[in-house]
Amino acid sequence: KVPAQDGAGGLLDHGVHAFIVPLRDEAGRCLPGVEIHDCGYKGRRFAATLGELTGGRVGLSCGSVGVLKGAITIAIRYTAGRQQFGPPDSAEVSVLDYQSTQLKLLPILATAYCLHFAKDHLVNLYCEMKRTKDAQLIEEVHALSAGLKAYTTGYTQDALSACREACGGHGYAAINRLGQLRSDHDIFQTFEGDNTVLLQQVTGTLLKVYKAKFKGAPLSSTVTYLKQYMSGVLPHNPLVTHETDVRHLRDPAFLRSALRYRVARMLFTLQLRLRSQRTKLGDFYAWNSCLSHILALAKAHVESVALGAFQAAVDGCVDPDCRRALRALCDLYALRCIERDMVFRNDEYVAPAKAKAIQRLIEALCSELRGVALGLVSAFGIPDHILRAPIGLGANSGVNIYKEYLAAVGFDV
Numbered sequence: 001k002v003p004a005q006d007g008a009g010g011l012l013d014h015g016v017h018a019f020i021v022p023l024r025d026e027a028g029r030c031l032p033g034v035e036i037h038d039c040g041y042k043g044r045r046f047a048a049t050l051g052e053l054t055g056g057r058v059g060l061s062c063g064s065v066g067v068l069k070g071a072i073t074i075a076i077r078y079t080a081g082r083q084q085f086g087p088p089d090s091a092e093v094s095v096l097d098y099q100s101t102q103l104k105l106l107p108i109l110a111t112a113y114c115l116h117f118a119k120d121h122l123v124n125l126y127c128e129m130k131r132t133k134d135a136q137l138i139e140e141v142h143a144l145s146a147g148l149k150a151y152t153t154g155y156t157q158d159a160l161s162a163c164r165e166a167c168g169g170h171g172y173a174a175i176n177r178l179g180q181l182r183s184d185h186d187i188f189q190t191f192e193g194d195n196t197v198l199l200q201q202v203t204g205t206l207l208k209v210y211k212a213k214f215k216g217a218p219l220s221s222t223v224t225y226l227k228q229y230m231s232g233v234l235p236h237n238p239l240v241t242h243e244t245d246v247r248h249l250r251d252p253a254f255l256r257s258a259l260r261y262r263v264a265r266m267l268f269t270l271q272l273r274l275r276s277q278r279t280k281l282g283d284f285y286a287w288n289s290c291l292s293h294i295l296a297l298a299k300a301h302v303e304s305v306a307l308g309a310f311q312a313a314v315d316g317c318v319d320p321d322c323r324r325a326l327r328a329l330c331d332l333y334a335l336r337c338i339e340r341d342m343v344f345r346n347d348e349y350v351a352p353a354k355a356k357a358i359q360r361l362i363e364a365l366c367s368e369l370r371g372v373a374l375g376l377v378s379a380f381g382i383p384d385h386i387l388r389a390p391i392g393l394g395a396n397s398g399v400n401i402y403k404e405y406l407a408a409v410g411f412d413v
């Protein structure tokens with residue numbers, strides 16, 4: 001603001017202006033009144049800077065989980081109410097009763113719950129970091145926020161397409177918002193850092209942890225589990241490798257150990273590959289030649305941390321019915337991670353018979369969760385005026401979705 005020229009004593013607001021001020025003379029010497037000094041050791045200062053960058057990634061993780069909850073709520077409610085085909089001379093069945101739809105949507109529901117508890121875990125760490133300013137915690141939260149932001153936003157973007165497809169043509173209608181959610185969420189994969197770059201940061205941190213382990217340095221809480229797994233070639237127990245009993249497959253210890261083993265095994269083999277490639281290609285091209293391995297390792301680590309947060313939430317649930325449902329969701333999430341990763345079979349951690357048993361159990365858990373799916377999405381507590389999708393209101397207090405649909409697009413009903 002500058003004094004007005006009319007002499008009345010008022011100020012005119014011309015907005016923000018930049019002033020360029022010289023710091024050195026033509027010989028490179030500091031001008032009078034200007035002092036330039038080295039700011040000292042950069043390690044802790046750099047860590048403090050990282051702490052300020054993580055807030056946006058924490059917020060994006062939370063926002064992306066919210067979008068995922070909304071999309072799966074719409075899809076579950078619509079497919080539960082929408083009836084299509086059925087046995088001869090019988091009533092049509094709900095689309096959600098088809099196994100193909102269950103296998104498409106219920107793992108997404110399980111992942112939505114898992115990522116909900118994972119982002120809560122991240123938020124708690126972030127708050128502790130802001131309170132204590134601890135350098136090790138700052139670095140830990142920086143890596144976890146990068147990984148969880150990349151994993152969550154990438155997964156949600158794919159899940160939005162799956163939810164839209166599950167709702168057929170109605171899912172494509174703008175009034176039902178799945179297309180809008182997908183378009184609006186797309187940029188989340190780039191905000192606060194490109195996902196591919198962020199995942200590389202996670203793996204870089206894990207490689208640093210690997211080196212620190214052999215130097216006896218303390219490890220942060222997120223990666224302490226790696227201590228017992230990073231000895232290289234871990235022997236397989238043949239009985240466990242071939243075990244197909246449901247009690248074993250749903251044992252939280254087995255599921256947790258499987259995902260942790262995968263991270264440690266991939267980390268061990270990655271450092272061997274990088275060491276081998278560096279001698280021939282140099283650091284840059286060695287890293288580039290292993291990039292698919294690097295990205296897969298980061299995602300595996302995020303899934304392991306997320307499962308740990310989910311299992312802790314299940315253990316802390318006191319209501320027996322809620323705990324049973326959460327346990328089924330948690331097991332479904334973990335088993336789906338195992339089923340979809342060839343590392344377990346290539347490394348002979350899961351024998352073929354066990355892999356088939358896992359597939360059957362996934363189908364059984366989806367069938368079990370079908371009966372409580374509506375209650376599970378309602379538990380997200382998303383109000384109708386926030387969801388704003390006519391097809392997502394079908395199972396909510398007996399609303400006629402088609403009447404709401406027509407009214408929303410302007411028909412007199």
